[in-house]
Amino acid sequence: VADLEAVVAASGAEIAVLATPASEAQAVADRLVKAGVRSILNLAPVRLVVPDDVAVRHVCLSTELQVLSFHLAQNAL
Numbered sequence: 753v754a755d756l757e758a759v760v761a762a763s764g765a766e767i768a769v770l771a772t773p774a775s776e777a778q779a780v781a782d783r784l785v786k787a788g789v790r791s792i793l794n795l796a797p798v799r800l801v802v803p804d805d806v807a808v809r810h811v812c813l814s815t816e817l818q819v820l821s822f823h824l825a826q827n828a829l
Contacts, residue, residue, distance in 0.1 A: 757787045760788055760789060766789060768784045770792050770793065770800075771795040777798045781802060785803060790806055791808075792806065795813055797812070
């Protein structure tokens with residue numbers, strides 16, 4: 753994380769996956785946006801505030817795991 757801006761610049765990344773504790777998510781998102789990231793897949797359990805030109809998809813991992821568990825249980829019957 754210390755090298756976030758350098759890594760984004762060197763790689764030309766425009767998409768990031770954000771998987772941080774909720775308490776750190778907004779600060780990291782702000783750094784990503786300032787570094788040039790334009791799309792964020794947010795796995796942190798918090799809504800991010802970003803500029804209008806940045807796309808954010810919020811994913812709730814606990815819900816997704818419940819769905820997968822349900823499918824496994826259905827296939828086991």
